[in-house]
Amino acid sequence: MKRLISIVLFFGLCTAGCIGDSPYDPQAKCGTPTNLNFEKGNNSFSWNINSSGEGHYEVQYGEHGFSLGNGTTVITNSNFYNLPLYKNNKYDLYVRKNCGTANGRSNWAGPVTVLASNTTTCVKPGYATYSKTTSSTYSSTFDATVSWENDGISLYETVLTTSSAPPASGELAMTGQKAIYIGLSKTVNYNFFVRKRCADNTFSDFYGPYPIRWN
Known part of the structure; x- marks a missing residue:
């Protein structure tokens, strides 16, 4: 009986903690981006690609401390995106891959917290x-x-x-x-x-x- 309980606990813990990591999980086919990087000069957010095949990337960003789902989401086919940010504002950045209907989406990677040093949002010059x-x-x-x-x-x-x-x-x-x-x-x-x-x-x-x- 004790052995049966141990086996049940093992599989329960793996189900809770191994989502996206286990080779038996379909989501693992859609690799989570890694090595997130931010270039201050042009507010460029980039990452490494961990899965091949069709798909695109979803970038979500917002003010520092925002909750996922409440930020601004943009789509890109590249492994980088030049973000429209305001100088001296602090932001959190996330990214995940969308591998299509068959393989779903990866886990979110992030956040990367950054302080924008340039304004790249679309605003007219002030003087x-x-x-x-x-x-x-x-x-x-x-x-x-x-x-x-x-x-x-x-x-x-x-x-x-x-x-x-x-x-x-x-x-x-x-x-x-x-x-x-x-x-x-x-x-x-x-x-x-x-x-x-x-x-x-x-x-x-x-x-x-x-x-x-x-x-």
């Missing part, structure tokens, strides 16, 4: 500033170098116009998050606009009009 130069006081033109609030990672579209109405689109600023305009007329009042290109290739609203003039 702009510029410097101006001219070849001489007698010249009729000047040059302007414009910079704006940016996260140092994302791409931005800029527009310089004489209109105060927000433009439909702009030119992509590729280098140094600055826009340089040469040969502007000293007698014309210009307006500068800038917007952020977001991770899903959508755009924030334009910041502007920001006036640029010689005097």
Whole structure:
């Protein structure tokens, strides 16, 4: 009788503690991601793949201390995701694999608690500033170098116009998050606009009009 009780207890403990780990558990076919990593520069969350075959990954994130099921969930086919986070906010990150109908989902891996050092969420820039130069006081033109609030990672579209109405689109600023305009007329009042290109290739609203003039 004592031996029978011991056997029952063994299988009971294994059922409670070995879910996802036992080779007899169907869920074990969908390997739980490991080696979770976070790169602060671009708020990139990555992990190692532990099972092959079809499927995708579910990333859930939220403010530090949130309960699973109450966070924001995103889907990715890669083993990384660039998260839209706010600078100086603390987050918890989780990930699991969805292996499809036959093999189900893996266990959640995480949390990884991180402090975001950059804002990568899709918000429009909050300010702009510029410097101006001219070849001489007698010249009729000047040059302007414009910079704006940016996260140092994302791409931005800029527009310089004489209109105060927000433009439909702009030119992509590729280098140094600055826009340089040469040969502007000293007698014309210009307006500068800038917007952020977001991770899903959508755009924030334009910041502007920001006036640029010689005097």
